[in-house]
Amino acid sequence: MGSEGTDTSLEDDLLEELRSAIHPAAGDAERRASDSKEAEDDDVSKPQPLPQPEHVTAEAARKASLYAAVEDVIDRCLEAGHETVDLSSMSLDSVPNESLRRLKALTKHAMIMNTDLTQMSYSPIEVALQLYLSNNTIAAFPSEILNLISLRVLSLRQNRLTHIPAALARLPHLEQLNLSGNQLQHLPYEMLRLHDRERFSLIATPNPFAELESSKAPDLNLGDYRSGRAPLLVAQSTPTLFYADASTVKPDVNVVAANSGRVPSLLELALRKCKDLQGVAEMDDWCCTGGGPSSLKLPLALAQQTAAYGDFECTLCSRRFVVPRVQWLEWWNVPTWPRSRHGLPRRLPPAIIPFLRRGCSWACVKELGHVV
Ligand SMILES: [Zn+2]
Secondary structure (H helix, E strand, O other): OOHHHHHHHHHHHHHHHHHHHHHHOOOOOHHHHOHHHHHHHHOOOOOOOOOOOOOHHHHHHHHHHHHHHHHHHHHHHHHOOEEEEEEOOOOOOOOOHHHHHHHHHHHHHHOOOOEEEEEEHEEEEOOOOOHHHHHEEEEOOOOOHHOOOOEEEEEEEOOOOOOOOHHHHHHHOOOOOEEEOOOOOEHHHHHHHHHHHOOOEEEEOOOOOOOOOOOHOOOOOOOHOOOOOOOOOEEEOOOOOOOOOOOOEOHHHHHHHHOOOOOOOHHHHHHHHHOOOOOOHHHHHHOOOOOOOOOHHHHHHHHHHHHHHOOOOOOOOEEOOOOOOEEEEEEEEEEEEEEEEEEEEEOOOEEEEEEEEEOOHHHHHOOOOOOO
């Protein structure tokens, strides 16, 4: 399926990007197979075994020491009810999900200033969690952050992230987000919704974002950006279509016209079932170590990504899926500056940021009016 119309280098790049987003220490499949121990060490979703002194390597000892320091910081915050968790500048290349998960238990009590005590004096008040992970070397977005419902402020400034999950936009109270100084080529389209929140502020530059061709950019007066103004669409790339196995379709109008339904493929249904049964990692290992067909590598990498960070959601019809059938970039002019103490935007230059849109079917993108 689709073997004649594929662009191998594009798929290799996509596969590498997916793998680095989840397993930053593991590159291609072959290296993963030979370095399976190293990949295990870097998999923050697995419990970290206690180091045994006679077998421990210097790297494992270093990591155990860092994770113990993380636990100390979190212990102090939990004991004192501190909402500001500062894990910045700790030389962390990952953060254990188990440690972050404990922050869900953070409670804060009102300060009792007088002796007129009521039942309310002892009731926990709403937590406004602030998590600072800046100035580290984190390469894979810690998935447990997506479960921190009380998160208001998140700083991932100066790390090595190549991917931000779309599910970050579902955190209901997120108000400040700093992603500057990473390796991001685009942000998920879903994050544009965060700008509907009156108090939301984003700092996303600098990052090596995909550049907008000057020929496609309208003559915008970027200096006229005002507080509260909604993001503005500047330009969009030509959509890239994918077959059901995630291989790339070369431009072929006849193929698209003949395959424009919304019915999910059998592979898509099988991947969803495999994910529900939590068998994706095992399938992926089996495929990467030569047990399975190479055509399954990319679909299984996508299934791994959605297992860690949640299903993709079609930005056109809201259906959920594992294998995107179409994607394209949209450059939006968005307010990226933080607000001052008085709620007014600070004077920083506005930014044009590329957002990646994904769709569940070719039919969806045709309805949008794209010429494909
Ligand atoms: Zn759709």
